[in-house]
Amino acid sequence: MKISESDIEYVAKLAMLEVADDEKKELAEQLSRIVEYVEKLNKLDLSGIEPTPQVVTSAKHAIRDDRVAPRTGSSDASKTVKLFKVPKVITER
C-alpha cells in the first residue's frame, strides 16, 4: 500500500511528532517502500496460527509481590527536587 503525505501527517499527529513539509514527501516514499516490502507477509496462510508477542522462556512471577523493597537511587531521587519539576500539564479550555 502506498503511504501518502496525508498519512504521514495523521501518523505524526498520533505519535506526537512534527514533520516539516519538505520531509513529508521523502518519508512518504521511504515508508511506502518499506510497507510494500513487509506486505510479502500476505503470501502466507496464517489461519489458525497463534500470535507470539513474547517468547516466554520462563516467567517466575510476571507480577512480583506487592512489598516495599530497597531500590538503588529511589531515596536520592526524592531529594533531588529538580527531578520532579514539571511543566504545567493541565490547561484551561
Next chain:
Amino acid sequence: MNLKNITADKLVALYKNRDLTVTEVITNVYEEIDRTDPDVRAFMSLCRDRAFQEARRMDTKIAAGEPMEPLAGVPIAIKDNITIRDITTTCGSRILENYAPPYTSTAVERLRSAGAIVVGKTNCDEFAMGSTTENSGFFVTRNPHNLDRVPGGSSGGSAVSVASGTSLIALGSDTGGSIRTPASFCGVVGLKPTYGRVSRYGLVAFASSLDQIGPLAKSVRECAQTLEAISGFDHFDSTSADTPAPELVKILEQPIKGTRIGIPKEYFVGGLDREVKAKIEACMRLYEGLGCELREISLPHTEYAIATYYLIATAEASSNLARYDGVRYGLREAADSSLREMYRRTRHNGFGKEVKRRILLGTYALSAGYYDAYYLKALKVRTLMLKDFQKAYEQVDIILTPTSPTVAFKIGEKTGDPLSMYLSDIFTITLNLAGLPGISVPCGKNSENLPVGMQLMANHFEEALLLRVAHHFEKAGGFTV
C-alpha cells in the same frame, strides 16, 4: 603493554603474581583512549575519576592478599543505553543528552561485584536503532580496521573499544543483531544470550520482547566469564528467567566431537558475498575436522524475517519511546501555546531521522485499521519462525551461518536507503524473534583485510554448548581460518 594482546584471565593472573598493578593498567587504558579514540570515536563519555578510585582500592586489596574476584581490575566499557547511576546515559540521543539516571543496571552492578572497572560509556545508534552506529545523535564511530568503514551497530562503540584495546570486555545490547554485527565487522566475539537470561533492568527499552544485554570481547572465554557474572534471575525485570546462572567457563574444554551442526540452506542464497561464503565454508570444514557432523537443514520462513522484525520492533519502539515527552526525561523544549506543542517540539528536536522514521512506521502498524493487517500478522509469522527453529533443534544441536552477508561497508554507503540497510540484518534478526542465544566469532579476513564473522546459534538456554562449540573453533585456529 598493549591490551590488544591480553585477555581478562591472563590480566587477573598478572595482578595476582604482582607483575602489574590495576592502577598501571587503568593508566594505560586512558593513554590508549587519548591516543586512538580521536580517530575511531568509540566513547561517548569517560569515568576516569571513579575508575582510578576503584583501581587504587583494588590494588590495596591485592597487596593485602585478599581473595580476588573473577574479573578483578578488568577494564570494561558499557554501551550508552545501559544505565550507571549518576553517569550520563544518552542512548546516542539528543533527547537524553544530559540525562543522568538515579540507578545502575543489574548487569553493570553484577560486573562491578565481579571486580570489573568501567572506563567509559560507548557510542551507539540512537536508541540502538541502526546497524552501523551512523545514527548516533552525536558522532559517527569508525572501524579500526579501516577508518572509512562502519564498525557495525548498534553497539559499534563497544566493539571498537574491544578491538582497539581500550577495554577488554564491553557490554552491548542486541535487538536484531546489535552485538553480533559490530563484533563481526570489527573482528571480535559478540554474544547474544537467550531472552530472559540477563536482566534488562537498566537497559533503556527499544523493543522489549527482543532486547537482550550481552558481552563483546576478544575471546570466547571472556564472553563466558562475563555471561556467568551478569546472568541469573532479577526481580527488577519481570521477564527475567528463573533459571540459575550457568557454569560456563569450567566446561569450555569439554569435547564437542559428535555435535550435530545444522547449515540452513536459506542462509546461503543471493546477496551473500562470495568471499564471506568461502570463509564460512572453511569454518564448516574445520568443524568436520573436529569430529562434528554437518547437516543441511531448512528454516523455511527466513525470507519473511525482515518484514516480521521491522513491524514488531518498530511497533514496540513507538510505544516505548512515547515516554520521551519532555516531562520526565532529558530535553524539554519551551512552548508558548500548549502542552501538546511542548511534547511535539521536544520530540521533534530531540529525536533523529531514523528514530522518527521507526516511530512513524510502528505507529502506523499499530493504528486503527492496520493493527490486524500488519502488527498482528507479524506476531503470527513469528510463531512460524519459532516453530522452524524448534523443528531444526530436533535434528541438530547448533546452527552455523554467516553473521552478516558482507564485511563492513563504507560509511555513508547505505544511509540514504533505509530498506537496503534493514536488509543487511537478514542473518541476525531471526534469533531475536525466536528469543534464542547466538554468538559471532571472527573467522579470518577478506582480501581487503576486513574481518569476517561466523554466527553460531543454539536452542534456548544452551549457552554452555554454544560457547563450548565456539571455544573449540577458536582453539583450532578458526579466528584466522
